[in-house]
Amino acid sequence: PHFIIYLPNSQKNICFNIDSEPGKILNLVSDLESGILVNGQLVGAKKPKNKKLSTYFGKLGFYFQSEDMKIEISTENITLSRGSHRSSLSWSDTAHVINQRVLVSVKKVRTVTITLDREMSFSVLLHRVWKKHPTNVDFLGIYIPPTNKFSPNTHGLLGQFMNEPKIHIFNERPGKDPAKPEAIMEVKGQKLLVTRGLQKDYRTDQVSGTDVPCWFVHNSGKGFIDGQYKDYFVPQLYSFLKWP
């Protein structure tokens, strides 16, 4: 999966990507204080390309402890569990499920939007590929708009950036590849080589997406994220991250 982190104060997009093994579960948001958890499980492409197997998010798990509610979104269906009671919708549905503070809205074969207390929302986009494509598989994207509703100790690959780190980008210059300028980004006391590139936002145009220029951090985001990406592996889809 590719990550795009928008830093409102410095008005910059920073991006990085992580490739690991299918089945691995990465913690995206871990807010122990307010009991909010988001994890993503990786799914692999049908076969490697250039000896490299791409991985995507094939399943996302949301857990709202105060509601005792779990929402599991896969590329096939959406399962809601509240206590011991379970019900599921499919991506063919257009539906709203209202559970006191949690609203789950499914827009047929497009998005699932989860809203908590009408203030905090998560959008999950379904990317459906041609079933017989030799390598591509269906995958999911997740979008979390900036909010100050998370607690200060929130962590996770995305959650940690709810507290925006200070960055300074300087020494911008042509890169080895002229189409990809490079620069130095100073962050968390480190100087990282970053490369200019483009990512995509699919919320408005689900097919070709909207270009998002960003500074790419290499080595799976090392230096920009706390620790390294392996620190964010969790054993279960509903496991909180233990940090540090």
Next chain:
Amino acid sequence: SVSGESGEIVEDVDQVTLYSYKVQSTITSRMASTVIQARVVNNSPQPQSAVFDVQIPKGAFISNFSMTVDGTTFTSSIKEKTVGRALYSQARAKGKTAGLVRGRALDMENFKTEVNILPGAKVQFELHYQEVKWRKLGSYEHRLHLQPGRLAKHLEVDVWIIEPQGMRFLHVPDTFDGHFDGVPVISKGHQKAHISFKPTVAQQRKCSSCSETAVDGELVVMYDVNREEKAGELEVFNGYFVHYFAPDNMDPIPKNILFVIDVSGSMWGIKMKQTVEAMKTILDDLRAEDQFSVVDFNHNVRAWRNDLVSATKTQTVDAKKYIEKIQPSGGTNINEALLRAIFILNEANNLGLLDPNSVSLIILVSDGDPTVGELKLSKIQKNVKQNIQDNISLFSLGIGFDVDYDFLKRLSNDNRGIAQRIYGNQDTSSQLKKFYNQVSTPLLRNVQFNYPHMSVMDVTQNSFHNYFGGSEIMVAGKVNPDKLDQLQSIITATSANTELVLETLAEMDDLEDFLSKDKHADPDFTRKLWAYLTINQLLAERSLAPTAAAKRKITRTILQMSLDHHIVTPLTSMVIENEAGDERMLADSPPQDHSCCSGALYYGSKVSPSSVPSWANPAPTAMIPMPVIGAPVVETTPPTHVMRVEND
């Protein structure tokens, strides 16, 4: 004698020969139209009586009958009952009779015609009837009762099934004890199937040298359809729409269930034995989160427990022991028994002992009318209505023919439930269990079907107290053609403290292409389904009508619809006459029974179809701020074709 193609002797000289017996059934999206045709020849030198005796499902509506006797054709027309009778009395056909009589078998009635034919004469009978396929326990069952009565030179049964949603499975169980193994031929596609049953004369014989036919039973076709959307399937065609709703994939809602069992003297013997047997299985099937109790009554009322208890193993074992000890005797006090059950549920509700997400059911099992206490049925109905809280649904199971089924129907329809007739015989237990299984898995509460933008009219009942897993709710109506090119539906429902809003859209011409390609598909199926649902619901509303004027109004509507849609209902008869109009027969529905057993599991109510409940319009999610174009905290995985910084 008449020799068939293979040279076999079909009948001896003094018998009527059944030249052909053909049944053609087409199910177009739950709407089944069946034609049964028989041709007989009188081969004897004497006049003979030819009988055409067909069993049709009790909930079916007969739509046409024709008979050709030696070239004279009798055709049918549907008349208001008194008009029909008058016409019949003016020109009674000599030596010819026709009529609908109460069936001998489960939920069946007989259409029987008898005609006296001269030596060498030929007769052809042809009956048409329609019925709706109700989904029960996860499948639809189409039953064709085959009873040619004798060997037929040509016996052909064809069933076509056309289901736009596609068939999840289709199965033809062996219902002839293996006699016709391999004879039914099934050809099945994704959305269409054809079942053909054409035994040769030899295969028809009970044994190789027998002259009796083994074709005496039911050909049963079971199937279910695919369901992609939880909001159900909305089918629009020819100016009408039908909405099918059968969501699954959700955990059952807990239920609070009261079994109210008649243990009066009349239950003695097989009825009690079978009821006890059924209750033992039913109690075993209760779920741990269910609560239950048992009220048994004769001229006295008792309760296993005077309050609801959780259906733990120990409790159900104890309740079973209690039931096994019951010895039926004495009179029948339905009034007190029901009031006791209602009291137990109301009390539990008032004390907050009921899970707020649960549903409450009363299942009354009785085989007779009240003989003790309040005897007036309307009073009993009133007492129940006044005491029962609106979260309770009452289901009544009437065993045998001594019980006033109409009373049970009114009682249940009035209290969010339905009644069903149970036959007091060796399979009473399986009937009771089968009924229980239909209501044992509540999945949703307060299901309401809405069609916004004033896009529909004359919608059938669209608000239902419960939805039970394995069944299907049907709503139908007319569409406003000049309104939209799409029909939108919004279903609201509650499942275990979760409010559901399910939307679906149907294009006006979605089915055009599909149905036009199949010559068997019935282009009128939506209209017929609508008429069928509407008439059945009106029949039930009629019996609950609070005033004579209201009743008259409903009666007029039913009559007009029955005439418009050319079907025999309790208010119409079929007049069968020759061209000259001087020979007539009358086929009348049995006086009080026809309203029994339409097969529907639901009796709902009507609310304005364009009044979506306010809570169902969840405020749209706050627009996600995008301070920098396309650059909030996001994470995405773009397709590879985008030029981008690849990983290093």
